[in-house]
Amino acid sequence: MAKIVLVLYDDPVDGYPTSYARDDLPKIERYSDGQTLPTPKAIDFQPGTLLGSVSGELGLRPYLEGLGHELIVTSSKEGTDSVLDQHLHDAEIVISQPFWPAYMTKERIAKAKNLKIIVTAGIGSDHTDLDAANAHNITVAEVTFCNSISVAEHVVMMILGLVRNYIPSYQWVMKGGWNIADCVSRSYDVEGMHVGTVAAGRIGLAVLKRLKLFDMHLHYTDRHRLPESVEKELGLTWHAKREDMYGVCDVVTLNCPLHPETEGMINDETLKLFKRGAYLVNTARGKLAVTDSIVRALESGQLAGYAGDVWYPQPAPQGHPWRTMPHHGMTPHISGTSLSAQARYAAGTREILECYFEGRPIRDEYLIVQGGKLAGVGARSYSVSDSGKEKMAKI
Numbered sequence: 506m507a508k509i510v511l512v513l514y515d516d517p518v519d520g521y522p523t524s525y526a527r528d529d530l531p532k533i534e535r536y537s538d539g540q541t542l543p544t545p546k547a548i549d550f551q552p553g554t555l556l557g558s559v560s561g562e563l564g565l566r567p568y569l570e571g572l573g574h575e576l577i578v579t580s581s582k583e584g585t586d587s588v589l590d591q592h593l594h595d596a597e598i599v600i601s602q603p604f605w606p607a608y609m610t611k612e613r614i615a616k617a618k619n620l621k622i623i624v625t626a627g628i629g630s631d632h633t634d635l636d637a638a639n640a641h642n643i644t645v646a647e648v649t650f651c652n653s654i655s656v657a658e659h660v661v662m663m664i665l666g667l668v669r670n671y672i673p674s675y676q677w678v679m680k681g682g683w684n685i686a687d688c689v690s691r692s693y694d695v696e697g698m699h700v701g702t703v704a705a706g707r708i709g710l711a712v713l714k715r716l717k718l719f720d721m722h723l724h725y726t727d728r729h730r731l732p733e734s735v736e737k738e739l740g741l742t743w744h745a746k747r748e749d750m751y752g753v754c755d756v757v758t759l760n761c762p763l764h765p766e767t768e769g770m771i772n773d774e775t776l777k778l779f780k781r782g783a784y785l786v787n788t789a790r791g792k793l794a795v796t797d798s799i800v801r802a803l804e805s806g807q808l809a810g811y812a813g814d815v816w817y818p819q820p821a822p823q824g825h826p827w828r829t830m831p832h833h834g835m836t837p838h839i840s841g842t843s844l845s846a847q848a849r850y851a852a853g854t855r856e857i858l859e860c861y862f863e864g865r866p867i868r869d870e871y872l873i874v875q876g877g878k879l880a881g882v883g884a885r886s887y888s889v890s891d892s893g894k895e896k897m898a899k900i
């Protein structure tokens with residue numbers, strides 16, 4: 506019998522939902538690169554229900570208890586008194602989502618003598634010390650592609666929200682006003698604007714594809730160029746250096762991983778390279794930007810707006826300056842955990858667990874670390890230095 510610790514975010518303040526806004530989810534056959542969606546043998550949840558909070562349990566309880574395992578579900582994950590810590594000594598599996606990550610540090614991994622696999626129900630395993638996982642021969646797996654389009658949609662929403670001045674206009678309605686001039690004095694069309702993404706991976710490329718339909722001029726910078734056919738089809742302009750791209754763009758969106766080369770890349774100096782009045786959207790990682798530099802740029806007008814769903818630290822404290830800076834459109838870290846995304850990563854987590862318990866290989870697309878080294882998609886997307894400090898971070 507295995508003990509599984511499942512760390513999830515809290516239920517809604519008004520309690521776990523008893524009904525939903527919609528009755529079903531659209532059926533998606535494949536991801537855009539041809540990868541298949543999760544293929545568990547069965548699921549014990551209704552797609553479209555809240556699975557990512559404590560009462561949702563990722564729909565795993567019937568399956569795991571049916572096999573005789575013990576499932577602990579908790580949102581308590583910080584500090585040595587947390588429920589997570591209390592169960593680490595004999596846990597065989599730890600599962601969490603990047604939105605509410607169980608930080609699997611080397612200290613925690615050393616305490617977890619029975620730990621065999623750490624699963625990210627979502628994308629990005631930077632909350633796990635991959636060096637320590639390697640050293641203890643622990644498998645790390647995540648559900649690649651499950652929420653990439655969810656994030657891309659959030660990016661497009663935020664670009665439109667900022668440029669068209671949606672949130673302040675909504676607030677005038679809520680205040681009982683009809684203040685058209687107040688609303689439109691910061692409102693523009695995106696048509697004809699130049700938009701650039703730092704990185705054109707799964708999310709960045711999906712953003713570009715969607716923005717093409719808005720007749721925007723599309724730019725990107727990445728370590729590798731996209732195939733010529735893709736550049737041609739979308740009419741993309743490639744920039745060898747991100748610093749070369751900033752100055753030609755009205756809107757910049759960050760879609761690269763956090764690693765030593767990208768940490769703090771948006772700062773007082775690089776913001777000077779932006780056009781005055783540019784918009785910046787960051788759903789990749791809070792630490793890509795220097796917190797106070799963003800505040801200063803919004804206050805001076807160098808940036809016309811900033812939006813995103815990633816912060817540092819997370820959860821953001823009450824006094825975090827991004828809560829109160831002008832012209833922002835921040836959300837908590839939610840872009841990758843829509844009900845649609847939850848159904849996919851709950852099914853993907855179930856698939857990974859079925860493989861684990863049945864002794865079948867976990868697909869390469871999901872593997873980050875196995876057998877003491879980076880494996881599968883992890884071998885392409887992550888790097889682990891000798892000190893473990895150069896881990897690439899993918900939420």
Ligand code: NDP
Pocket residue numbers: 628629652653656703704705706707708709726727728729760761762763766767788789790814815838839840841842885886898899900
């Ligand atoms: P991908 O791995 O598909 O794409 C990342 C791209 O970034 C790759 O093309 C990579 O190039 C490129 N890249 C890496 N370093 C640099 C750099 N220094 N400059 C320019 N490009 C670089 O990842 P996704 O598109 O799926 O995700 C992107 C990021 O979005 C994640 O790393 C994560 O931080 C964030 N994310 C956020 C979520 C949320 O809920 N808000 C959910 C999921 C992801 P190469 O091929 O050479 O490695």
